[in-house]
Amino acid sequence: MIEKIGKYNFWNGNSVELGYRRHSYTEKIGKYVGNxxxxxxxxxxxxxxSFILRQIANQLLADGVPADNILYINKEYIEYxxxxxxxxxxxxxxxxxxxxxxxxxxxxxxxxxxxxxxxEKFVNSHAQDFAEQCEIFLCGSNSCLLSGELASMLSxxxxxxxxxxxxxxxxCEVSSLSESRDSYLKYxxxxxxxxxxxxxxxxxxxxxxxxxxxxxxxxxxxxxxxLKDGRLLDDLFTYVVNNxxxxxxxxxxxxxxxxxxxxxxxxxxxxxxxxxxxxxxxxRAERYNIRGKDTVAGNVKYYANDLxxxxxxxxxxxxxxxxxxxxxxxxELRRQGYDVYVxxxxxxxxxxxxxxxxxxxxxxxxxxxxxxxxFEREYSPLRMIPDSFRKCVVTLDDYHIPSExxxxxxxxxxx
Numbered sequence: 466m467i468e469k470i471g472k473y474n475f476w477n478g479n480s481v482e483l484g485y486r487r488h489s490y491t492e493k494i495g496k497y498v499g500n501x502x503x504x505x506x507x508x509x510x511x512x513x514x515s516f517i518l519r520q521i522a523n524q525l526l527a528d529g530v531p532a533d534n535i536l537y538i539n540k541e542y543i544e545y546x547x548x549x550x551x552x553x554x555x556x557x558x559x560x561x562x563x564x565x566x567x568x569x570x571x572x573x574x575x576x577x578x579x580x581x582x583x584x585e586k587f588v589n590s591h592a593q594d595f596a597e598q599c600e601i602f603l604c605g606s607n608s609c610l611l612s613g614e615l616a617s618m619l620s621x622x623x624x625x626x627x628x629x630x631x632x633x634x635x636x637c638e639v640s641s642l643s644e645s646r647d648s649y650l651k652y653x654x655x656x657x658x659x660x661x662x663x664x665x666x667x668x669x670x671x672x673x674x675x676x677x678x679x680x681x682x683x684x685x686x687x688x689x690x691x692l693k694d695g696r697l698l699d700d701l702f703t704y705v706v707n708n709x710x711x712x713x714x715x716x717x718x719x720x721x722x723x724x725x726x727x728x729x730x731x732x733x734x735x736x737x738x739x740x741x742x743x744x745x746x747x748x749r750a751e752r753y754n755i756r757g758k759d760t761v762a763g764n765v766k767y768y769a770n771d772l773x774x775x776x777x778x779x780x781x782x783x784x785x786x787x788x789x790x791x792x793x794x795x796x797e798l799r800r801q802g803y804d805v806y807v808x809x810x811x812x813x814x815x816x817x818x819x820x821x822x823x824x825x826x827x828x829x830x831x832x833x834x835x836x837x838x839x840f841e842r843e844y845s846p847l848r849m850i851p852d853s854f855r856k857c858v859v860t861l862d863d864y865h866i867p868s869e870x871x872x873x874x875x876x877x878x879x880x
Contacts, residue, residue, distance in 0.1 A: 466557065467564045469544040475522065475532040476565070483523055484516035485639055485659065489800075490628060491520050497624050498525070503592050503601045508628035509745035509770050510606045510681055513659045515539065517628060518574045518604055525572055534567040539576035551583035558587075570598040579605045585619065592622060606685055608743045629800050630657035630771045633793070633878050644878050646863050653789040656773020671777040678702070678746070678774065685744045692740070697729060701737050705747050705767045706774050710788040710795075712752075712764040712807070745770050750795065753806035753818045755827075755850055766807050768795045790877065791816060791830045794859055797880055798828075813846040825854040828880075833862050847872050 475481055497504055498521070506514045522535050536558075538545055548554050562571075573591070578584045591599040603610075631639065633652050639662050642648040655661070656674065664670045682698055692698060704718060715734050722729050741747055748768045752761040769775060772789055798805045798819045808815030808827060817828040827847055834840040847856040848870065856872045859880065866874035 466544070466547060467560060470538075470542075473539065473542065473544070474537050475526055475535055477532075479532075481519055481523070481537075482516075483520050484513070485635070486520060487513060487517055487635065489632070489635075490517050490626065491524065494521060494626055495524065498600070501592060501600070501622070503588060503603060503619060503623035505610070505623050505625045506602070506604045506628050507608060507610060507625060507745070508606070509630075510685065511658055511660055511677055512628050512630050512745070512770075514604045514606075514628045515576050516659070518576060518602055521602065522572065522574055530572060531567065533565045534569065535572045535574070536561055537574045537576070540580040541577050548581055550581060551585075551587040554581055554584065554587045558591075570600060572600050572602075574602045574604075576604040577606065578603045579607050579610055589619060589622075606681075606744065607689070608745060627799065629796055630773075631659065632657070632797060632800055646861055646876075649861060649877060650786075653772055653786065653793050654776055656771050656776055658771050658773055661773060667777075670773070674773045674777040678778065681744050681746055686740045690740055692737070694733075694737075697727075697733070698737055698741070700727075701734065702741055702746060702774075703779065705738070705741070706769050707779050709747075709768050709775070710766060710791040712766055714764045717764075742767075746774075748795070748799065750805050750807050750817075752809050755808050755810040755815065755818065755852075760806070761809060768792045770796070787830075787832045790832060790859075790861065794828065794830050794877055794880065797877070801880075808846075810846055810849045813849060815846045815850070825852075827854065827856045829858045831858070831860050834858065834860055834866065834874075835862060844869065844872060 471477070471479060473481065494504055494517070506517060508514055519537070522537060525535060526532060538548070540548065548557055575581070575584070588601055588603065592601050633649060634644070636642070636652050636657055637644055637648055642651070656670070658674070658677070660673060661670050664673055682695065682702070686692065686698060687695055701718070704721065715731055715738070718734050719729060719731065742749055747770060750766045750768065752764065753759070754761050769792055772792060775789070795805055795817065798817060801821075803819035803821045806818040806820070808818040815827050816830045819826045819828065827850060829843040829847060831839060831843050834843050843858050847858070850856065857875050858866070858872060859875050859877050861877065868874070
């Protein structure tokens with residue numbers, strides 16, 4: 466088996482495909498390299514996690530780590546098919562240690578680790594083994610990877626990084642575009658999944674996005690949770706994507722299905738939505754009472770993990786540019802490590818309350834505030850906020866608006 470997987474590793478001078486260098490992630494993760502913390506990359510399938518893992522491994526090589534001390538495992542490749550559970554993984558690891566006989570610390574990269582039953586037992590053991598040092602990097606496509614008992618088992622011994630599709634800056638670099646209003650409009654009207662940039666026409670991109678969505682639905686959700694109603698799952702995803710940036714509730718969704726002569730119930734809809742969210746296809750933003758400083762039960766907003774789903778699969782649903790912009794800003798705030806909520810102050814809504822540690826920023830998002838009515842609609846909620854945290858209005862106007870009472874106007878790539 467060691468011979469079979471040689472092509473996926475850097476052994477014997479082997480060259481491994483590294484893809485577009487995503488420095489924002491490798492630099493962030495790189496700060497944690499060299500300690501016993503387990504580094505965990507999570508995010509949607511095909512968002513670029515595997516390339517980032519290989520880029521980190523390649524940097525280790527550049528820093529002088531011997532190639533034989535780096536082991537890469539990817540459960541999606543058939544050559545690793547014999548590794549079904551943690552004991553298989555342990556046997557394989559022992560074979561690697563015998564065959565390559567690495568001296569000193571081993572750097573272990575396991576991609577799509579969720580397909581190895583009991584993987585956490587192997588990881589927990591080797592991450593703490595003081596006799597044979599092993600620094601571990603993991604990838605997974607399900608947010609439940611580090612939930613419940615597993616989080617307790619690894620508590621305090623891991624650091625997690627969420628990998629999202631390309632940012633606007635990355636999009637411009639890959640597409641050789643300058644950062645401008647026209648480029649940003651192209652960005653929100655297309656998609657930022659890395660593989661899209663290797664496809665030459667619209668039909669190929671549409672087919673790719675459709676097949677990716679179906680793969681996540683079937684393999685990461687239906688198979689994993691033994692679901693029966695694939696049509697309901699798909700229709701729920703369609704509903705959420707086409708109501709992104711709008712307040713919705715489970716009850717709203719049930720009523721919508723009822724209007725289409727479809728019967729379902731609260732528990733099923735709520736559970737299925739949770740599964741779609743756990744696969745990183747969508748993100749939920751809860752409401753936050755700015756004056757009361759707590760979350761509000763009831764309606765929430767959902768945002769798509771990539772605009773390609775709307776643009777290539779549901780383009781005829783009348784989804785406006787303003788909603789695309791809001792979705793893109795939400796994703797950028799997530800990239801920057803913020804927890805993002807929908808704000809509520811008095812009877813007005815603030816698009817985003819972004820929190821990270823002690824930092825908090827309020828955002829209003831609109832295509833333009835060139836007319837007085839829109840200007841007042843976007844600025845008035847921010848004026849009502851009684852604290853001194855930063856307040857910003859984000860638009861695609863081709864000029865900057867002077868600050869007003871501390872409220873700053875930004876273009877979306879200036880966030």
